Amino acid sequence: MARARTSDGIELYFEEFGSGEAIVFVHEFGGNYWSWEPQIGYFSRRYRCVTFAARGFAPSDIPENVSRYSQARAVDDIFDVMDAAKIEKAHLIGLSMGGFAVLHAALRSPDRVLSAVAAGTGYGAEKEWADYFRNVSEGVAEKFEKLGAKEFAPVYASGPSRVQFQNKDPRGWALFAQRLGLHSDHGAANTMRGVQMRRPSLYDLEGEFKKLDVPVLVMTGDEDDHCLQTGIFLKKAISRAGLAVFPKAGHTLNLEEPDLFNRIVSEYLAQVEAGKWERRDPRANGAQIMKTE
Template identity: 25%
Template structure:
């Protein structure tokens, strides 16, 4: 190899190292540089923060973690202070207590915002996170600037969950209960049962209770959702200042399989003022 070619090779190596340093592979949910714990009502809630700007809180679904939003962080952190958190008893937010409800988790997120000294935030919730977002807007209305909720339900039966989905959750519940009975010393199984069982006994939100939500809300669902379209529409209709977006050819995982639409539309919803479409405006 000619000696004069070595500087070019060295330069190429230096350039590639610089590019990697500027664009590292971020492990959301396991990033020591961005992560920390907040003491929240008897347990430590794990959270990570990315970017700067107006705060934006993401709330994940049942049995998941902040990793669920890996398709959203880079997009939204360009203009927002993105706050990811593992819900109580999920991810790194260990909670050994037996009780678990959506109301508890909504209050947890309120406490997290207080801990971070944030008066208000935009909120995106997926599945259980959508329920938590609705309850956060109901129980702590001053904390939510705008809410986007995808795949949320108001009660736990086959009118609010597709029968296949409900029966699948029920089957999982029985399997976890059997495993827990066989091995009482397995805390992981006990916790998994607690989290899954919540889907069969919570939430219990009446449509009229949603009337108290006054902030703009974007309700989202796939047209082949785990949540029937009729139920998703009922949620939107019960909220005074809401938009409804039903995504074609989509199931429950809208932030994953419809990520480009999902990100762009929510970004626009947060950026543009809410417009009440009434009267003759319905023709346009």
């Protein structure tokens, strides 16, 4: 249990378990450092696992001003935690908000990223849904401010890509919703306004993704509609990307389907470490169907 001081003076709470090559887990808006419990228990047997609370999420600091929250700052925070833990390079695994941060980290500092996993990543990226996403994000921020996290949590946790988790694992979902109710009202609102509403569309980064040479695994549930199409886009844009689609699954992949999540990521990391997660073979040309000569 430790705290990292960021380059702009914020303190971030982090935990680490196990030894070996480092994995840094980056949580989603609806979660916190505790979101990765099924993964920490599994991967800390072979890896050094680090999980931290993003700024705005207790017990990390909760800056008052929304200007202290941004997509760029979320990336800085990953590397500041790594620096505090004396980790030069790591596998980065992120869900949703964390998935965005992981992808941006790989673009900015590929020399520090052994591999990246972006699960449930795509909300707000689709151009045709951009205005709606910004408006509903502002609505969510207002609900946290006016109702408070405890009252609003069951509503937020019952979203169209969360009910899959609720139906499969009622107890696990109830714990998720209960912990969501512990969010800082102000921190949640600032995160929505400073990070979620302002981050660039992943589609605007296509040129950068095409140049990226870091191994990437994209994971999405087939009922997580606003991440599914973005997942396909990322698979096509990033030459070293693989795409795993979970059947009958929603947004909270690592908690909803922990065994499947862990098995797929474990195999992915093994291939990366063996040097087998390579760029797509140029012969696998998506513009062709069959060869005639």
